Amino acid sequence: KAGVTQTPRYLIKTRGQQVTLSCSPISGHRSVSWYQQTPGQGLQFLFEYFSETQRNKGNFPGRFSGRQFSNSRSEMNVSTLELGDSALYLCASSFGTSLPHQETQYFGPGTRLLVL
Amino acid sequence: GENVEQHPSTLSVQEGDSAVIKCTYSDSASNYFPWYKQELGKRPQLIIDIRSNVGEKKDQRIAVTLNKTAKHFSLHITETQPEDSAVYFCAASMSTGANNLFFGTGTRLTVIP
Numbered sequence: 001k002a003g004v005t006q007t008p009r010y011l012i013k014t015r016g017q018q019v020t021l022s023c024s025p026i027s028g029h030r031s032v033s034w035y036q037q038t039p040g041q042g043l044q045f046l047f048e049y050f051s052e053t054q055r056n057k058g059n060f061p062g063r064f065s066g067r068q069f070s071n072s073r074s075e076m077n078v079s080t081l082e083l084g085d086s087a088l089y090l091c092a093s094s095f096g097t098s099l100p101h102q103e104t105q106y107f108g109p110g111t112r113l114l115v116l
Numbered sequence: 117g118e119n120v121e122q123h124p125s126t127l128s129v130q131e132g133d134s135a136v137i138k139c140t141y142s143d144s145a146s147n148y149f150p151w152y153k154q155e156l157g158k159r160p161q162l163i164i165d166i167r168s169n170v171g172e173k174k175d176q177r178i179a180v181t182l183n184k185t186a187k188h189f190s191l192h193i194t195e196t197q198p199e200d201s202a203v204y205f206c207a208a209s210m211s212t213g214a215n216n217l218f219f220g221t222g223t224r225l226t227v228i229p
Contacts, residue, residue, distance in 0.1 A: 042219055042220075058216070090159065102167060105217060
């Protein structure tokens with residue numbers, strides 16, 4: 001089975017621009033979560049999508065948004081980029097059940113975003 | 117929300133020795149505790165996980181123990197090898213119905229040949 005894939009792998013943007021990142025989960029997985037990884041803040045949860053609906057959201061400003069398509073692929077968007085948005089953005093997929101808090105999450109390789 | 121603390125932040129061991137990484141969590145509602153290994157430039161990979169109805173779980177050289185009363189869990193790696201060198205993250209998930217992992221700050225393990 002193919003693993004979680006993310007595109008693009010690297011991005012360079014300037015302040016004020018917006019960016020869209022894509023994540024394809026493992027086949028059969030219906031839940032996609034997004035995390036931001038930085039040296040200073042570590043791994044922080046952004047949001048989770050299940051069956052095209054945002055099921056949970058972390059403490060990030062509204063500039064961070066996402067969506068999920070009927071094939072479970074997910075995108076996240078960051079508008080009005082700031083220097084502090086430079087990070088590795090990881091998505092993780094899980095099967096998607098009635099016990100989401102106990103599901104194993106499998107991570108993609110991440111998209112490294114650099115904001116200049 | 118949940119707060120996960122992880123110690124030590126760096127750990128160096130000789131090849132063949134054991135390594136122990138400890139994590140504490142704050143919310144007694146947490147009941148799922150995975151451990152991830154992240155090599156430089158690579159994705160976090162699940163190496164072992166434990167659920168709150170189990171006190172210990174072992175997979176070859178790796179074991180995790182959980183003490184729900186004290187709200188801490190630990191990763192034990194025995195007979196360490198150079199390829200075990202990586203950053204290890206512990207995480208906790210609360211039983212609120214949300215698929216949201218709270219991560220520790222990571223431990224950089226170096227195994228010296």
